[in-house]
Amino acid sequence: MSDLFERMWEQVRDLDEFDFRDVARRGCSEYTAIRYIRFWRKDGRICVSRIGENNKKLWRPSHKLAATPEPVSGEATPTGNMWRVMRHLRQFCPTDVAAHANAGGVQVSVEKARAYCRQLFGSGHLKVRQTAVPGQREAIYQLIGDSGPRPPRPVRLNGILDPNTGAFAPSKGGDA
C-alpha cells in the first residue's frame, strides 16, 4: 500500500469515531477516503460505531470499545438547573427561569437566564410566544426542542471558516 494509505491509518486508528469527511480532512480527497474506509472495513480494522443523521455511517477502530452515554451528572450547574426549569414549565419568561433555578446552591440572575434564553432561541430550542416590551414586560418563550436531560451549553470553537463555501474546519492545533 501507498505511504498515504499508511499515514491515514496511523491518524485514524486513535480516533473514537469518524466518517469519511474526518478522514479526508487529514490530507486526502473524499473519494480516496471512501475507498480507504471500504478497504479498512473489509480488512476488519474498523466497524460501524453508529448510524448518524440521514443514515450516515460513523466508524470506529475495531480495537476500541463502543462509547456508551454516561448517566446524567448529579452536579448542580446554572445551565443544568435552567434547562430543567425550561423542560418542566414549557412556557416561561426569564424571571420564571431564574426564580425556579435558584436552588441546590446555584445562583442564577435574571440577566443570566435572559442570556441563556436568547442563546437557546438562536439555536432553535425555544420560540418566542410573546415579544418583550422594553421596560414593561418580558418575552415569553416556549420550549420546542426538548432534546434530553443534558443541558445544551454554549461553546466557542476555534477553526477556519471559508466564507466562499461556508465550510468550517475546526482547528487541530499544531504549527501552521
Add this chain to the structure above:
Amino acid sequence: MTPSIAPLRNVAALIGLVERVQSRAFGLPGMATFYGPSGWGKTTAVTVCANEYQAHVVQVKDCWTPTYFAQAILREIGLPPVRGVPAMVDAIGAQLARSDRPLIIDDAQYLLRKRMIELARDIYESCQAPVILVGEEKLPQDLTRWENIHNRQLAWEPALACNISDAQKLVPIYASGVDVADELLAAIVDASGGSIRRVATNLASAREMAKGRGRRIADLDLWGTRPFTTGQPPVVRRVEDFCPSARPRRAETVIPLVAETREARS
C-alpha cells in the same frame, strides 16, 4: 438580582417531604405522595425540588404504556436504551441505587391506569432510593386499591393553596420595581383561586400597567374594572346583549298563536 421561589409554602412542603424520605431510618418505606388540586403549584414545587436535589423527574402522560414509561425514565437518567421492560427496570434500579438521587413522578394519577403503578413499585424495590409520587387530590384514596404500594408510603403531604403570604413573596419577582397595594394583592389572591401561576400572571399584568402609566404603586384604582386572570371560562354571551332588535317582544305585544289560528279558522 437573584429571585427565588423556594420560600413558597408548597415548595417548602415538598422539599421537606423529600428530605424526610431521604433521611429515613433503616427499614422504613421510601415512597411518598404529594397531592393537591390542579393549578396549586405542584409542578412549580417539583421543579425547584428537582433543582435542589438534582432529582430525576418524569411527567407521566395519559397515553403512556408501561414500556414507554420505563423508556422515559431511562432517557431521563441518561442511560442507553435496552430491550425489554425487565432489563430496563434492572438498569434503572442499578443506576438509582448507585446515585441515590430521588425519582419524582409527576402526574402520577395516570400511573394507576394500565398497571404502571406496579412498575413504579418494581423500580423502588430495585433501588430503595426515594420515589415521590405527585398527583391530583384523589391520588391517596385511589392508591388504597394497591395494598402493597399504599403500605410503602412513608408520608402523604397535601399541597397548599396560594395565600397572601405566598403572594407577597411573589411580588418582588413578578412585579419588581412596583409597590403592589395590599387591597389589590388580596383581590388578586381571591380571584386566582389558590393558583400560584395565576397570581404571578396577575402581578405581571399589574406591573405592566403601572410601568405603562409611569406609576410606582399599583392599586385597585389603577386596576379599575379589568378582569383578573381567574382560570374560569368566559361567561356565555347572549345575542340580545349585542343586537337590540333580537330582543323578544314585550308580553303585551305578543299575540297568542292559539287565538290567531282560531280566528283564521273561523
